[in-house]
Amino acid sequence: TQHSNGGAAGDNGEAAPPSVPPSLAPPRKVALVTGITGQDGSYLTELLLGKGYEVHGLIRRSSNFNTQRLDHIYHDPHSQPSTPRPPMRLHYADLSDSSSLRRALDHILPDEVYNLAAQSHVAVSFEVPDYTADVTATGALRLLEAVRLASKRIRYYQAGSSEMFGSTPPPQSESSPFHPRSPYAAAKVAAHWYTVNYREAYGLFACNGVLFNHESPRRGENFVTRKITRAVGRIKVGLQTKVFLGNLSAARDWGFAGDYVEAMWRMLQQDKPGDYVVATEESHTVEEFLQAAFGYAGLNWKDHVVIDKKYFRPAEVDSLQGDATKARKELGWKPKIGFQQLVEMMVDNDIELAKKEKVLVDAGYRDPKQQP
Ligand code: NDP
Numbered sequence: 001t002q003h004s005n006g007g008a009a010g011d012n013g014e015a016a017p018p019s020v021p022p023s024l025a026p027p028r029k030v031a032l033v034t035g036i037t038g039q040d041g042s043y044l045t046e047l048l049l050g051k052g053y054e055v056h057g058l059i060r061r062s063s064n065f066n067t068q069r070l071d072h073i074y075h076d077p078h079s080q081p082s083t084p085r086p087p088m089r090l091h092y093a094d095l096s097d098s099s100s101l102r103r104a105l106d107h108i109l110p111d112e113v114y115n116l117a118a119q120s121h122v123a124v125s126f127e128v129p130d131y132t133a134d135v136t137a138t139g140a141l142r143l144l145e146a147v148r149l150a151s152k153r154i155r156y157y158q159a160g161s162s163e164m165f166g167s168t169p170p171p172q173s174e175s176s177p178f179h180p181r182s183p184y185a186a187a188k189v190a191a192h193w194y195t196v197n198y199r200e201a202y203g204l205f206a207c208n209g210v211l212f213n214h215e216s217p218r219r220g221e222n223f224v225t226r227k228i229t230r231a232v233g234r235i236k237v238g239l240q241t242k243v244f245l246g247n248l249s250a251a252r253d254w255g256f257a258g259d260y261v262e263a264m265w266r267m268l269q270q271d272k273p274g275d276y277v278v279a280t281e282e283s284h285t286v287e288e289f290l291q292a293a294f295g296y297a298g299l300n301w302k303d304h305v306v307i308d309k310k311y312f313r314p315a316e317v318d319s320l321q322g323d324a325t326k327a328r329k330e331l332g333w334k335p336k337i338g339f340q341q342l343v344e345m346m347v348d349n350d351i352e353l354a355k356k357e358k359v360l361v362d363a364g365y366r367d368p369k370q371q372p
């Protein structure tokens, strides 16, 4: 869908439909997405382009290309001059650099800002706590301040997390207390309250989405679901035999990222700003995920999983299961993809990926020992 909307009226010199003079066509909404190169950023961009938005994304400098998740959307004007470009633009900025955020906001003047950028790995946050706080907590504050100074009519979405509930027992809803169990979770709690404060202090239309875990074939490869499905694919085609994991008894409420970005967008279309839990309301342990993923591929996880202490965390979040009543009632949101379907989608994708890797290994272009 993003391609058909990519050349919408006004972009790339294309004419508006004949029945609507360009001056009378409603102006296209403009969104700014931080973390656009991440899992959620890519799904949200597809959703917004499909709704006719002009999408601007902030990307940070990296020594390797970091736009793989957007490659199917982006059209290089040099190599594809005749293909209409979707209205998506990328700008260099960093959540640790206020001046870059101010410049981006003042230049783009978006209608909506989605703050998805973060150091988002819980285990890594114990290794780089200071950096995690700077990007995940103070980065949100910098962005809120840039939004407030640019225009108070901008609507702001903050990517909050079920990790904020930490050791609070399930089911967790908007009224459950936060008890963060990692530097990442504590930083997200700070970002949550900065967002509430900017709403109360300045009347900003600012929303917190408290999203439970959501996965997809685009999930980062060191989160447990994708680590497992990548291993299933590679084991299935003979590229590896073992996968090393930590705590298998933790329970998570896993949904599909494509469904969850729809809830983010819906929050910013309400009459009033608010905070919403987004979850499937169903919980499974890591072991159950293993059973489902290996079982679907005709394998027994017990033949392949090795426990490695290094993947245990200094403090664990044992059990998450959301109560998304408010999102269901006020946003009219519910997940379309269930647990088994999600597992199968990810395993199917990763078996295909492993088959391609195998071609490279067999041709001598890749070392099979290089695990993701
Ligand atoms: P990812 O880790 O896939 O993406 C994180 C994004 O943030 C990437 O685009 C990354 O850029 C960017 N980023 C990291 N550091 C900076 C920085 N200093 N300045 C600018 N950009 C930066 O996360 P997800 O897509 O899975 O999650 C999106 C958001 O939602 C995150 O804030 C996450 O914490 C939160 N969240 C995620 C949940 C989930 O289950 N997926 C659940 C609840 C909340 P690069 O590509 O260059 O690394």
Ligand code: GDR
Binding pocket: 120, 121, 122, 123, 160, 161, 162, 163, 211, 212, 213, 214, 222, 223, 224, 225, 227, 244, 245, 246, 247, 248, 250, 251, 252, 286, 311, 312, 313, 316, 317
């Ligand atoms: P989480 O996701 O910490 O919930 O944060 P992750 O997939 O990293 O861990 C889920 C559970 O699996 C256990 N686990 C392992 N985890 C990883 N990464 N690697 C392993 O080898 C492994 N073995 C067992 C973990 O201990 C944990 O209990 C994700 C991130 O996307 C956050 O940004 C987001 O806010 C939350 O989800 C909601």
